[in-house]
Amino acid sequence: MWNEDLMFVAAEPFEEHLVISVEDRLGPNKDELLGKTIIPLQNVDRRLDYKPVPSRWYTIEKHVVVTEGDKKKEIKFSSRIHLRVCLDGGYHVLDESTHYSSDLRPTAKQLWKPSIGVLELGVLNAQGLLPMKTKDGKGTTDAYCVAKYGQKWVRTRTIIDSFSPKWNEQYTWEVYDPCTVVTIGVFDNCHLQGSEKAAGNRDARIGKVRVRLSTLETDKVYTPLSVTGFAAHWCEEDGRSAVGYTIYLLLSAQYDAHVFHAFAAKDALSPPPFSDPTR
Known part of the structure; x- marks a missing residue:
């Protein structure tokens, strides 16, 4: 459980995607990807008042290729992550001094x-x-x-x-x-x-x-x-x-x-x- 707030700057027409990845720290400068989810910004709720938007469960997936003899088999693992994602219009993003x-x-x-x-x-x-x-x-x-x-x-x-x-x-x-x-x-x-x-x-x-x-x-x-x-x-x-x-x-x-x-x-x-x- 993290309970952390992260903020990024996004610009219309919101054609980019938010990529969330979960990784396992194996050692210094060595991480293993456990899964990731891609969220289109066009599908994200907009927040216009003090009320927080509802949180949602998102599916994180990982594709692994396993070799069995002369054949390669792709195995997909999936789990879920609980996120509250919103486009907050209450801020002003400074593009000037x-x-x-x-x-x-x-x-x-x-x-x-x-x-x-x-x-x-x-x-x-x-x-x-x-x-x-x-x-x-x-x-x-x-x-x-x-x-x-x-x-x-x-x-x-x-x-x-x-x-x-x-x-x-x-x-x-x-x-x-x-x-x-x-x-x-x-x-x-x-x-x-x-x-x-x-x-x-x-x-x-x-x-x-x-x-x-x-x-x-x-x-x-x-x-x-x-x-x-x-x-x-x-x-x-x-x-x-x-x-x-x-x-x-x-x-x-x-x-x-x-x-x-x-x-x-x-x-x-x-x-x-x-x-x-x-x-």
Whole structure:
């Protein structure tokens, strides 16, 4: 009798199998298989509340080939093992850094709470980008932006052959937790025809920045948000910098009334702390 709990990470569409084997320890680094059972994850019950799922008996089998004279005979041994197996949707599996997570909701959608507000992001333009590749003998950059918050990714169009691209695109996300982070990255598209980079190369990252939503005052539009080179600063007026490249963003967070009153009790919020974009 073991009475132990083991946890594994599984991903939809649950095409894999859970393999349970029972082994006999004969000595150091020497084990003998007594039997195993294979459980398709698609047949496993889902747990959505505090109640444990019912346990079940599973058959474990072992196939042994016995030689009798010139003949080989396969003998199958079987026994049973008592297990409680479930897919628990009450956990959130982190696929991001714990310090810069954009989604803390549980896996099961049935457990999601209503959204508390809306995040608006405007990707305006960039200036002073450096050449990332050569085309027709000269340096060039075909820049686009990618933004991620929660499970939603967005991507702007690619501005061809420009060190000062203008996108002027706007996106929105539903917010479920203000203690989360939106990430914006700038990339060079190396898959366009005419570039001298080999096909199959990944798009080069020019830079990225993260903004923590809890540092944004509600119902206030921050424009332009100026991020320069690999060091970021806050700019509420049209300030420019001559050091490295600069990307201009527009950010606004609008929360429901009960969330707004919770933030109003705090002191004035400081500009967003930007993380190291090289990480």
